[in-house]
Amino acid sequence: MTDSLSLLAPAKLNLFLHITGRRPDGYHNLQTLFQILDWGDTLTFTPNHSGEITLSGSTFDIAPENNLIHRSAALLQEGDLGVDVHVSKRIPQGGGLGGGSSNAATTLLALNQLWAREQSIEQLQQLGASLGADVPVFVAGHTAWAEGVGDILEAVQLPQSWYVVVAPDCHVSTAEIFSHQQLTRDTSPITIAAFFEGHSRNDCQDLVRNLYPEVDNALKILEKIGSARLTGTGACVFARFAEEAEAREALGRLPTGLNAFMATGVNRSPTFEGLVNN
Ligand SMILES: C[C@](O)(CO)[C@H](O)COP(=O)(O)OP(=O)(O)OC[C@H]1O[C@@H](n2ccc(N)nc2=O)[C@H](O)[C@@H]1O
Numbered sequence: 001m002t003d004s005l006s007l008l009a010p011a012k013l014n015l016f017l018h019i020t021g022r023r024p025d026g027y028h029n030l031q032t033l034f035q036i037l038d039w040g041d042t043l044t045f046t047p048n049h050s051g052e053i054t055l056s057g058s059t060f061d062i063a064p065e066n067n068l069i070h071r072s073a074a075l076l077q078e079g080d081l082g083v084d085v086h087v088s089k090r091i092p093q094g095g096g097l098g099g100g101s102s103n104a105a106t107t108l109l110a111l112n113q114l115w116a117r118e119q120s121i122e123q124l125q126q127l128g129a130s131l132g133a134d135v136p137v138f139v140a141g142h143t144a145w146a147e148g149v150g151d152i153l154e155a156v157q158l159p160q161s162w163y164v165v166v167a168p169d170c171h172v173s174t175a176e177i178f179s180h181q182q183l184t185r186d187t188s189p190i191t192i193a194a195f196f197e198g199h200s201r202n203d204c205q206d207l208v209r210n211l212y213p214e215v216d217n218a219l220k221i222l223e224k225i226g227s228a229r230l231t232g233t234g235a236c237v238f239a240r241f242a243e244e245a246e247a248r249e250a251l252g253r254l255p256t257g258l259n260a261f262m263a264t265g266v267n268r269s270p271t272f273e274g275l276v277n278n
């Protein structure tokens with residue numbers, strides 16, 4: 001049991017985000033379209049029989065026991081099963097790109113295979129949902145339309161797209177935005193067809209750009225080169241392009257010093273390319 005497995009833990013974009021109501025438990029009902037990207041962190045798993053879970057590489061300043069990689073491994077662990085996870089981080093923290101959730105989902109998928117735990121995708125989604133709202137979509141591994149609190153998922157095939165993403169130099173707290181008095185919470189549900197006709201927005205965007213000048217600035221810069229939008233509760237903003245060359249050219253026109261990257265949208269998560277039963 002010494003072979004290592006390296007997997008990409010991709011980022012996601014919320015192509016739109018409508019908040020359709022607030023539930024008695026404080027969580028919000030929403031509609032969103034999760035676009036999985038061919039860009040993210042790389043996690044390398046080396047299993048062992050020490051019974052210990054260790055993390056190395058870029059782990060931010062998160063205490064190991066709070067790291068979602070550690071917490072998801074602990075959910076699957078039994079007996080003397082252990083693992084060292086090496087983390088090569090690219091996804092900015094608190095960026096609305098789902099980095100923590102994606103790391104958690106990739107860990108569940110990797111260890112289910114390496115530790116021969118034989119859990120179904122549905123069982124892994126259930127385990128992961130306790131760690132973060134976006135874990136189930138990364139476990140399913142499809143670009144997806146989501147409803148409920150983000151847990152009712154339907155796989156969607158999107159036309160080939162390239163995205164320019166700008167990461168402002170700030171972290172947005174998801175809990176702060178969802179509990180804010182000025183958040184729009186009463187958007188009427190739309191159909192998938194209405195989304196494709198262009199009837200969508202991000203209900204958090206106006207509030208987040210008012211609270212975070214860095215986000216407002218990033219949106220203003222990106223609005224000059226395309227149709228710019230916030231992902232999730234931010235802080236990252238993105239613009240979509242139908243041609244790779246257009247996206248590359250737009251990226252090149254951004255002011256230097258801005259933290260920006262380009263990524264391809266994919267219908268299937270790149271994590272599965274490295275798994276046996278994909
Ligand atoms: C809004 C999205 O960014 C869309 O991708 C995500 O669903 C948020 O995912 P996340 O950051 O993993 O969120 P969690 O860690 O599960 O929740 C953070 C906080 O956001 C609020 N929250 C989250 C999801 C949701 N449907 N309603 C909420 O009100 C809750 O106050 C919760 O305490």
Ligand SMILES: Nc1ncnc2c1ncn2[C@@H]1O[C@H](COP(=O)(O)OP(=O)(O)OP(=O)(O)O)[C@@H](O)[C@H]1O
Binds near residue numbers: 095134
């Ligand atoms: N391995 C990890 N990678 C990134 N964040 C982690 C990890 N483990 C724990 N966290 C914590 O999870 C929280 C959410 O981080 P994440 O990067 O997923 O936020 P986000 O990009 O805003 O996600 P979302 O779009 O789901 O709101 C942060 O507070 C971070 O400290």
